[in-house]
Amino acid sequence: MIPIAKPIIGEKEKKLVMEVIESGMLVQGKYVQEFEEKFAEYLGVKNCVAVTNGTQALICALKLMDLKGEVLVPSFSFIASANAVIEAGLKPVFVEVDKETFCINLYDAEKKVSNKTCAIMPVHLFGHSCQMLEVNELAENYSLKIIEDACQAHGAEFKGKKVGSFGDAGAFSFYPTKNITMGEGGVISTNDDALAEKIRVYRNQGMVKRYHHDAFGLNFRITNIAGAIGLGQMDKIEEFIEKRRKNAEYLNKGLEGVQTPVEKEWCRHSYNQYTIKTNERELLEKKLIEKQIGHMIYYPIPIHQQKIIEEIYGKNSMPVTEKLAKEVISLPVHPALTKEQLDEIIEAVNGFRNK
Ligand SMILES: *Cc1c(COP(=O)(O)O)cnc(C)c1O
Numbered sequence: 019m020i021p022i023a024k025p026i027i028g029e030k031e032k033k034l035v036m037e038v039i040e041s042g043m044l045v046q047g048k049y050v051q052e053f054e055e056k057f058a059e060y061l062g063v064k065n066c067v068a069v070t071n072g073t074q075a076l077i078c079a080l081k082l083m084d085l086k087g088e089v090l091v092p093s094f095s096f097i098a099s100a101n102a103v104i105e106a107g108l109k110p111v112f113v114e115v116d117k118e119t120f121c122i123n124l125y126d127a128e129k130k131v132s133n134k135t136c137a138i139m140p141v142h143l144f145g146h147s148c149q150m151l152e153v154n155e156l157a158e159n160y161s162l163k164i165i166e167d168a169c170q171a172h173g174a175e176f177k178g179k180k181v182g183s184f185g186d187a188g189a190f191s192f193y194p195t196k197n198i199t200m201g202e203g204g205v206i207s208t209n210d211d212a213l214a215e216k217i218r219v220y221r222n223q224g225m226v227k228r229y230h231h232d233a234f235g236l237n238f239r240i241t242n243i244a245g246a247i248g249l250g251q252m253d254k255i256e257e258f259i260e261k262r263r264k265n266a267e268y269l270n271k272g273l274e275g276v277q278t279p280v281e282k283e284w285c286r287h288s289y290n291q292y293t294i295k296t297n298e299r300e301l302l303e304k305k306l307i308e309k310q311i312g313h314m315i316y317y318p319i320p321i322h323q324q325k326i327i328e329e330i331y332g333k334n335s336m337p338v339t340e341k342l343a344k345e346v347i348s349l350p351v352h353p354a355l356t357k358e359q360l361d362e363i364i365e366a367v368n369g370f371r372n373k
Contacts, residue, residue, distance in 0.1 A: 020362065022312035023195040024354040026258070031250030038242045047242030053249040054205070060173075060255065061180045063188075063207045065214035068245065069221050069238040072169040072191025075204035076102030078238065079165050079187035080137070082216045087134035090162075092122040093320040094339045095141045099167050100321045102189075103139070104330075111135070112322040114338045118280040120293070120346075121148040123338070124156055131156075137163040142171035142181045144316070144348075145197070145262075145288035146281065150176040150184045165189065168207075172197040173259040175286035182207040192244075197258055197290050198251035200244040261353035262289035265360060269349065272364035275371070276302070277345075291316060292351035298371070299347055305370035306349075311363055314348050 034049060041047075050068050058066040069075050080089070080102060089103045093112040103110040114126040120143040127138060138157055140148035148166075157164050164185030168174070172190055174181045182188030187210070190196075192203035208214050216233070219226060224235030266289045270278045277295035281287040293316065296302055306313045320343050321327055322334040349363055 019310045020312050020350050020355070020359050021352075022314050022348065022350050024352050025194040025199045026254070026354055027199075027247065028250065028254070030253060031247045034246035034250050035243055038246045043242055045241050046239050047245065049242050049249050050240055050245035053245045053252065056249065056252045057190075057205055058207065060252065061183050061188075061207050063183045064209045064211060065207070067206045067208075067214055067217045067221065068240050068248075069204045069206065069217075070240055071202050072189055072193065072204040073098040073102055074238050075169075075189035075191070075206045076139075076165065076167060077105050078217045078220060079189055079206050079208070079213075080106035080108060082213060082220055083137070083163055083165075083186065085136045085163060087136040088132060089165075090122070090127050090130060090135060090138040091321070092139075092141050092143070092339075093322040093334075093336050094120060094317065094342055095143060095167065095321060096169070096317065097321055097324060098169070099139060099141050100327065108136070109134075110321075110331075112334055112336065114336050115143070115342070117338050117342060119146050119148075119282060119285075120144060120342070121146060122153070124149065124152045128156055131160050131162075135160060135162060137165055139165050139167055140185070141167040142174055144279070144291040144293050145171050145174045146279070147171065147174045147176040147181045147285045149282075149284070150181070154184065170196065170290040171288055172290075173255055173286075174288035177284050178286075183209070186210060187213060192248060195290075197262070197288055198248070198255050200240065200248040200251070203240050203244045203248060258353045259288050262351050263287065265289070265351045265353070265355055266292050268357075268360050269351065269364065272360070272368070274368050276367060289351050291348040293346050293348045294367075295342070295345040296347065297345055299345060302347060302367065302370045305366055309362065309366040311366050312350050315346060316348050318343055
């Protein structure tokens with residue numbers, strides 16, 4: 019069985035985790051701070067704040083920006099993008115995506131701007147960066163805040179600059195399927211020092227000094243164990259991404275009869291997912307199951323058609339997104355793959371129409 023994802027935890031992570039356990043300083047602590055600093059430096063942003071997961075990173079950013087009204091969200095994404103908007107007391111307004119890049123379609127976004135729109139959430143889906151010049155332009159024209167959902171896009175770039183460094187804030191996830199992991203974990207990236215400080219206070223019960231609570235807050239701290247894993251992973255982030263990119267290139271060359279992923283000239287794709295398209299998906303899935311090749315459909319149902327979303331906001335039609343949801347399928351691209359495994363994947367896909 020070739021798994022669709024495989025976290026790689028090395029000796030460095032194990033050593034740091036053991037140090038934490040032996041130190042007794044289990045929560046927050048120096049490794050969380052070191053990890054935040056290292057990730058901020060990597061992204062080229064002034065601040066990174068670690069919280070419990072990527073969903074919470076989005077929620078914290080949205081809540082502490084004091085927004086009101088509607089947020090433009092692509093419908094072709096993981097539901098967390100929309101759930102975070104709802105939890106922050108805002109209304110998601112769903113937008114189509116580009117059928118090549120799977121990223122938010124800015125023509126459709128502009129059509130859906132109203133006098134209540136306060137923000138836009140570009141999602142760098144699968145590790146392909148959104149067209150951030152156009153996102154910025156739209157945001158400037160309509161005075162919108164930008165919250166980048168970069169949960170799948172650690173190390174992805176737009177014109178040589180890392181995603182998560184463009185918006186008012188960015189959100190990252192460190193779930194085990196992402197490009198680097200902490201088990202569970204999230205980060206808010208921002209160049210806004212005041213926002214970063216507000217989030218730091220908010221994640222720790224609104225505490226500014228021990229048992230002095232000047233602001234409302236809850237507990238979204240991560241453990242020092244997670245911090246240690248994240249810090250160890252940072253040594254290998256570029257190596258992981260380069261390996262993903264090489265694997266993707268190899269698959270691109272080898273695969274036939276399906277639509278392979280697109281990488282726009284302005285993008286450095288980080289290949290958190292390698293997502294192909296075919297209008298014979300069921301047949302392909304059957305072959306992949308037979309050949310024991312891990313695969314996953316991200317995402318079979320667009321957010322606007324999810325049961326709970328239709329219950330709250332009613333029915334909506336988005337033809338491009340709905341068609342994509344029927345055609346996409348993701349194949350293994352993770353750094354642990356061997357050349358033999360890549361060849362097995364290619365052989366299975368290229369022969370999927372044969373009995
Ligand atoms: C993973 C993911 C999230 C949520 O991150 P969690 O750490 O699982 O909470 C949000 N948005 C997108 C696009 C994701 O892929």
